[in-house]
Amino acid sequence: MILVAVLAIPAVFAVVVALLGDRIGRIVGTAAATLTFLTSLLLAVRDDPDPLPVGGRAIQPWQELNVPWVPGLDLRFHLGVDGISYPLVVLTTLLTLLCCVYTLWMVPDAGRGRLLTALLLVIEVGIVGTFLALDLVLFFVFFEVVLLPMYAVIAVWGGEGRRHAARKFVLYTLFGSVLLLVGVFTIVAATGTADIIRLTATSGAGMSRTTQLVAFVLLAVAFAVKSPLWPLHTWLPDAHTEAPTVGSVILAGVLLKMGTYGLIRVAVGVTPDGAARVAPVLGVLAVAAILVGSLVCLAQTALKRLIAYSSVGHMGFVLLGIATLSAVGIQAALIGNIAHGLITGLLFFLAGAIKDRAHTGDLTRLGGLRETAPTLAGILGFAAIASLGLPGLAGFWGEAFAVVASFQRGGPLWTVLAVAAAIGGAVTAAYFLRLLRKVTHGPAAPSVASMPRLSPAEFVSWAPLIVLTLVVGLLPALVLGMAFDPVWSLTYDGSLVWFSR
């Protein structure tokens, strides 16, 4: 029931909010987002507190709903939550709530804040649905639900070049969706089922090796566009740069995770043999993303673009973890996902706050922020330090253990990838400190001469991200404790690698 509620509440209220007046609409929307967030916390309650362990590969949802949906086409409305999806669901409902709160006080220039709130709720439905779906076709449907509202958010409330960026975003990711659709139907046609649980338990339900390979490549490219994986990433900098603050937060915070989650749950889950054969390519591209992303950041001069490119590097670590196909790597990817959502969400909030106040995001025209806005500068420093992967904060675990996983796989290729990824970590530190030096240190630039104090909206919407970045950093088991068993069984007790031999 909670599974339905977590989707129904935002869906229903999205319509209600759109019909209400502007101010009341935003308030009702925020209330709905709060309710959704609280409901999503309840997903941790297990239907069967002590399930019998199922041998081999298995998905064991804590809560499950499986009803016929379109009986004629044999489609089922199959939802479930387990330790892999739960943290992402909560991250989504939390970030949506924070964005709604932010929109209560701060509406971008285009106005009509209630519509923005309504669209945020629709996007929430799509993203949460994607994380909960246990049926391939349903997964695809939710995956697509997100696309158009996000397009609208960028195209209506975005910056100068919003139309071009929105179009590029929607067309590029639509290209990915087509491949996803083809991949899904390849699998359904070959196996006669779209049930992710069954397909995972049987490691592809007897698909031939070639079919698995083809299906995996199709799915992987589709998810790689979303994640994004170099060289399929170029929609992201434009979309981020032009999107309004809340759009960037959702985009970086959770939308990208649909790609990495899909890769783990669907691509690796359903076509493990294909995954095992393509993994080295995925690993190489992931490390290329880390290095390219961080080097581009080192030469970047626009604040939001820099943070966008930093996402390419961070998601590179997540993808490297997945590519190792080991329990260590996939756990690293999961916590990397959450950490990136928290930290980059915060960074985009901050970039928005700075841009709103200084009226520029050009690093050469910013400077001396700590002289005129010490609190803002302090929080920016915290977020940047967290993002560069400082041990003790959330970002560290995913990146360090992606390196561990890569090294653990052994052999010259994976060893080189581990070393290259670690070097990428050092470049990451270099560009974030360069960013801080340009923005916060030195004499105050004219653009930051008069900085309004932080508003309550900003405090309220940032504080949870700051606290969680610290808490997840100190207690990573909060995220990973529940993911351990599902990942262990997904990877055949530790590693899928033997599968391709």
Add this chain to the structure above:
Amino acid sequence: MSIDTLGPLLPAVPFVAALLGLLLPQRSRTVAAVLGIGGAAGALLIAIDLALRVDEPYSTSVELVRFGNLPVMFGVLIDQPTLLVALAVGVVALAVQVYSVAYLADDDRYAPYAAQVSLFTAAMLLVVVSGDLIVLLVGWEVMGICSYLLIGHDRRLPEAPKAAVKAFIVTRVGDVGFLLGIVVLGVNAGSFQIADVVGSPLSTTEGTVAALLLLAGVAGKSAQFPLHTWLPDAMAGPTPISALIHAATMVAAGIYVVARLYPVFSASPVPLAVLGVMAAITMLLGALAATAQDDIKRVLAWSTVSQLAYMVGALAVGAPGVALFHLLTHAAFKALLFLAAGSVIHAVGSNLMSTMGGLRRGMPVTFWSTTIGLGALIGLPPLAGFWSKDAILAAASEETGWVAVLVFVSGVVTVLVTAWYATRLWLRTFFGEPRSDAARHPHEPPGAMAWPVALLAVPSALLGFAAFSGGFETRLGVHDLVHLDASILVPLVVLTVGVLAAWLVWRRDTAADPARVLGPLRPVFANAFYIDNVQDALVVQPVRALARSVRRVDESIVDGAVEGTGDGTLRLGEAVAGVHRAGLSRAATAVLAGALLIGLAAVALGGVQ
């Protein structure tokens, strides 16, 4: 409280003080000072309590998180050397916190500063007590970021932000190796626990690789060639921070970690040889660079580089306990020297020795404290530095092989250079005629600054005598720290020569800088052999150029292909649309032609059937 609880509390107390301090509004000086001093004092008391109660090494651990088959444990591994280093950290941190209250009396960002010092202390104590390499890495890197924050603290210095970034990036480059070294060890042992790692022997090649990777991180943190370049620039930080970084934290961490993981390094000869060569180069390089600096803090900074190399040298010749002994004495006298230099700077208003002179009359306490500190630095008996340096040279002379000879010879030569530059500093600062108005009317600093300096003079003078106590030797895990035989004459003679040489040069013209006798070498030493410039040309500029070209390629080629596809499709669409947007006559012709074509096809196909 049981020792199992106290161990984790050692880093936890200053950490909590730091968290609370960071949340304070910037103006609340008193609360910030209470938190800062309280955190350091709490840690020190716990360290004292543990040192009195713990006889046997013990460890505690709880699982923090488990990645696949690799657990990460939070816990402490406490043995005697741990507690000695923790004591040193506690003493220096407390001295620095007390001193800072007065030194930063008119600084409006004192509150975050004090909190960051607490965080720094907590991070170092975490490195010291942690029984797990991943948790150790947490402390290791947090210390790096604190040094970044604190070095960049002073807003009046334009070079401070750059120096701060440099300190973090250079050490982070070394930490790439450090992380990979930990990964190699952890994956091999199936655990990151130090006890497991040390107990799981690696193959010779893997062991050597792991040790060398770790050494990269150690070289970064402990400022050894070629990653030493951040340390002199770090002098842009407030002087108490220099004392903190240079005495018992940060730079000491590298030495401490090697001593703690010593079996990993001593398993094969290559890491020890690398340590020896690194020590020999850094020792001389640091000492020679110190001879030509005018900035009093930079002289001390280079002397830190050089003294750390002595500890590395001890590690290279198989004497980690002796390295820790020098770490402890150095912590005392270097903290003293930096804090005393801070008092001098406070009085004169400048770092440059060319604006000082004759300060001994106006600042007797500072003068005598500095004299003790410098005496300990050059190894003047019976001050602390004499015993520890002598123990290192003795360890090197007892060992066979070229590494030991290298360490011994460079160690003795460095004694000469150290004696020379320390004497120069002493004479230029406290003797002769004052060379600026401020130096004519010097004043002793307020009590909060004077007391820590005076109290640190006690261990600087007397800590060496601990070497006579069997208990101390056992705690460090070494035998016969004291070598009172003919061999001590060599460094003593060399030391006398160094002091006399500096004094004779200075006496000829007490207003001039004795560094003038260096002649053409003076700029070379002053610029530390131009290694900064080499680093800039070989690493920094190429990386920047690479970054710019990668950005160009990403924007023009990778994204260009995407935009090109979009534009191309659009143009194709327009072209097709253009064909369809025809006038009525052409459209009618086309329709007729189409109908005709279909008709013909129908006839043709029908005919075939």
